[in-house]
Amino acid sequence: MNARNRILGKLRTSLAGTVPRPDDFDQTLVTEPWRYAPAERVSRLRQLMEAVHTEFHQTRSADWVALLAELLGARAVPDLLVSPQTEHGRLVHAYWQTRNDLPRLHAYDRPIEEWKDELFSHTAASLTGTLGAIASTGSLVVWPDRHEPRLMSLVPPLHVALVRASQIHDNLYEVMQAQRWAANMPTNALLISGPSKTADIEQILAYGAHGPKDLIVLLLEDA
Amino acid sequence: MNAQIPLNDVTDVSAGFKPRARAALADPRLRSNFRTAMDSLMTKRAAAFSDADERERLRELGNHIRARALSQLPDLLERLEANLTRNGVKVHWAETVSEANTIVLEIIQTHEARQVIKGKSMVSEEMEMNHFLGGQGIECLESDMGEYIVQLDNEKPSHIIMPAIHKNAAQVASLFEEKLGVEYTRDVDELIQIGRRTLRQKFFEADIGVSGVNFAVAETGTLLLVENEGNGRMSTSVPPVHIAVTGIEKVVENLRDTVPLLSLLTRSALGQPITTYVNMISGPRKADELDGPQEVHLVLLDNGRSQAFNDPELRQTLNCIRCGACMNHCPVYTRIGGHAYGEVYPGPIGKIITPHMVGLAKVPDHPSASSLCGACGEVCPVKIPIPDLLRRLREENVKRADPQHPVMRGEGSKYSARERLMWSGWKLMNTQPLLYRAFSFAATRLRGLRPASLGPWTEHHSAPTPAPRSLHDLAREHLEHPR
Numbered sequence: 001m002n003a004r005n006r007i008l009g010k011l012r013t014s015l016a017g018t019v020p021r022p023d024d025f026d027q028t029l030v031t032e033p034w035r036y037a038p039a040e041r042v043s044r045l046r047q048l049m050e051a052v053h054t055e056f057h058q059t060r061s062a063d064w065v066a067l068l069a070e071l072l073g074a075r076a077v078p079d080l081l082v083s084p085q086t087e088h089g090r091l092v093h094a095y096w097q098t099r100n101d102l103p104r105l106h107a108y109d110r111p112i113e114e115w116k117d118e119l120f121s122h123t124a125a126s127l128t129g130t131l132g133a134i135a136s137t138g139s140l141v142v143w144p145d146r147h148e149p150r151l152m153s154l155v156p157p158l159h160v161a162l163v164r165a166s167q168i169h170d171n172l173y174e175v176m177q178a179q180r181w182a183a184n185m186p187t188n189a190l191l192i193s194g195p196s197k198t199a200d201i202e203q204i205l206a207y208g209a210h211g212p213k214d215l216i217v218l219l220l221e222d223a
Numbered sequence: 224m225n226a227q228i229p230l231n232d233v234t235d236v237s238a239g240f241k242p243r244a245r246a247a248l249a250d251p252r253l254r255s256n257f258r259t260a261m262d263s264l265m266t267k268r269a270a271a272f273s274d275a276d277e278r279e280r281l282r283e284l285g286n287h288i289r290a291r292a293l294s295q296l297p298d299l300l301e302r303l304e305a306n307l308t309r310n311g312v313k314v315h316w317a318e319t320v321s322e323a324n325t326i327v328l329e330i331i332q333t334h335e336a337r338q339v340i341k342g343k344s345m346v347s348e349e350m351e352m353n354h355f356l357g358g359q360g361i362e363c364l365e366s367d368m369g370e371y372i373v374q375l376d377n378e379k380p381s382h383i384i385m386p387a388i389h390k391n392a393a394q395v396a397s398l399f400e401e402k403l404g405v406e407y408t409r410d411v412d413e414l415i416q417i418g419r420r421t422l423r424q425k426f427f428e429a430d431i432g433v434s435g436v437n438f439a440v441a442e443t444g445t446l447l448l449v450e451n452e453g454n455g456r457m458s459t460s461v462p463p464v465h466i467a468v469t470g471i472e473k474v475v476e477n478l479r480d481t482v483p484l485l486s487l488l489t490r491s492a493l494g495q496p497i498t499t500y501v502n503m504i505s506g507p508r509k510a511d512e513l514d515g516p517q518e519v520h521l522v523l524l525d526n527g528r529s530q531a532f533n534d535p536e537l538r539q540t541l542n543c544i545r546c547g548a549c550m551n552h553c554p555v556y557t558r559i560g561g562h563a564y565g566e567v568y569p570g571p572i573g574k575i576i577t578p579h580m581v582g583l584a585k586v587p588d589h590p591s592a593s594s595l596c597g598a599c600g601e602v603c604p605v606k607i608p609i610p611d612l613l614r615r616l617r618e619e620n621v622k623r624a625d626p627q628h629p630v631m632r633g634e635g636s637k638y639s640a641r642e643r644l645m646w647s648g649w650k651l652m653n654t655q656p657l658l659y660r661a662f663s664f665a666a667t668r669l670r671g672l673r674p675a676s677l678g679p680w681t682e683h684h685s686a687p688t689p690a691p692r693s694l695h696d697l698a699r700e701h702l703e704h705p706r
Contacts, residue, residue, distance in 0.1 A: 004316035200369035211453025
């Protein structure tokens with residue numbers, strides 16, 4: 001406690017006789033330059049995400065599961081991590097029942113300590129939902145939870161994310177306001193803007209640094 | 224003249240700033256590595272801020288947010304601590320790097336941990352955490368690709384955002400071949416995959432994850448981290464314990480304050496609209512969650528920051544959001560690179576923050592290693608008047624130290640009674656007309672006596688030869704006898 005009190009004491013002495021600066025936060029500066037018409041929202045999101053090597057598919061509620069199966073098949077992905085508890089997870093499970101040529105499904109249903117090796121060494125892909133996306137920066141909003149924990153969108157080399165077109169926001173400020181982040185912060189909130197990358201050697205861009213090497217976005221245009 | 228000075232290894236921090244700078248200037252590969260990288264970073268930043276009006280208004284807002292946070296810093300730190308504690312994060316305070324290291328070591332020992340994996344953190348560089356923990360038999364491994372490369376070669380980062388920018392792919396290829404026993408390859412994709420494989424295993428094994436913090440939000444008790452690689456998320460989500468280390472100035476008041484700062488940070492640093500990951504951590508794993516650390520700690524480090532804070536002008540140093548734009552645009556940094564500075568923070572920001580951390584006397588040449596061209600101040604996303612602060616530090620450096628009212632540790636380190644006397648003489652001569660005329664008469668009439676060598680001046684310039692008569696003299700004659 002001593003270090004704490006000494007530091008705070010020094011800072012308070014330095015501020016003696018002063019008043020805090022006014023809060024002149026001007027939200028127009030972070031909103032107005034970053035507003036889009038509904039159609040433009042999708043094209044901007046797609047353009048920015050593709051610019052950083054995201055594979056982007058525009059699909060519909062009735063078609064996306066079949067598209068997912070086709071994409072995973074084309075890549076010869078052996079298994080998919082997907083929660084059976086979410087709405088999209090149930091759709092995947094139902095569709096998988098009708099076919100026997102699809103990747104094995106497994107669930108993140110135990111604490112990480114119980115299957116860390118399997119997650120790190122034997123999980124090729126994952127599917128998660130999102131809380132939406134941000135057009136201005138080309139970002140997905142992901143709040144990991146019990147059904148889709150933090151490592152689900154990080155450790156498997158391929159991450160597939162589902163986005164509803166109606167949940168694309170113009171900019172970060174508006175997402176924070178619309179979803180009332182300040183009052184509801186989860187233990188971990190993420191913005192994901194492409195597959196993992198680095199430019200640490202000679203500024204040459206390389207994908208697949210420590211997180212997913214590939215990110216596929218399935219955009220549901222009618223949802 | 225220069226050639227006679229023995230060239231020191233540019234990474235040898237035991238030599239002074241000047242010998243290191245000379246060594247760097249004489250190293251064409253180093254200069255080419257930096258020139259190429261800095262040119263590219265400047266171009267990318269310019270493209271990311273294509274609308275100058277938007278850029279300037281955002282910089283102004285960024286400045287106001289940081290100034291507002293600093294104007295109530297102790298209150299915000301208490302609020303941050305209260306909210307983090309409520310969220311289940313343990314908050315620690317350290318005045319010095321040695322206190323901070325002790326705190327980290329105690330947490331590690333409580334868990335009987337042997338392996339630490341570290342996301343990128345400049346504060347942990349201030350602490351020399353790797354070295355300290357290594358001495359305690361604990362492996363502390365860097366996981367940012369650039370930091371990992373630098374650590375493998377027993378070096379320090381040469382840039383705060385691009386730690387290994389002084390190396391080219393061929394140098395990294397040789398390093399990996401030698402240290403990791405892999406086949407030599409200059410293919411950057413392959414090199415990164417080698418790093419990925421090696422470090423994945425380390426993430427898997429690590430007992431403790433260490434990270435820095437980009438913004439600490441008082442309102443919500445949130446630690447916000449930005450990164451492209453995913454190593455920051457790995458370090459803060461895989462190991463059972465996460466220790467974040469940060470400076471006391473990193474706090475902002477509200478969550479919304481991070482929106483413009485985030486945009487300024489990633490666009491200024493890399494020219495990216497956003498980094499691949501923005502990772503907001505507000506607590507350890509909850510009872511019903513399946514991953515994330517069981518424990519989260521935050522170490523708040525002072526290390527000289529409260530000294531800068533004490534002076535309203537120097538306080539602006541603490542606006543910094545560590546984007547590195549000032550070094551990318553600095554003609555001095557671009558030519559000598561990061562190691563020449565010999566300290567954790569290189570470039571313009573390093574020159575104004577380091578004296579508070581280590582004392583002016585240890586870095587007496589830092590404030591003067593600048594042409595005061597003004598580029599750093601012009602690009603700073605939070606409008607730190609870096610050139611003004613450099614001039615101020617020059618004054619603090621040459622004044623006579625005032626033990627009663629010290630401004631900073633090591634002040635007056637370049638004070639010279641002889642120099643003071645010369646300036647007094649100079650002032651007298653320029654304010655006394657008779658003296659001035661006597662001087663210019665002597666300097667012009669006795670110009671033949673000018674010595675051939677005029678100290679440091681004639682190392683790089685030809686010696687000045689006074690005119691036969693002064694301008695004063697000629698003007699007076701002209702007025703008296705107009706032609």
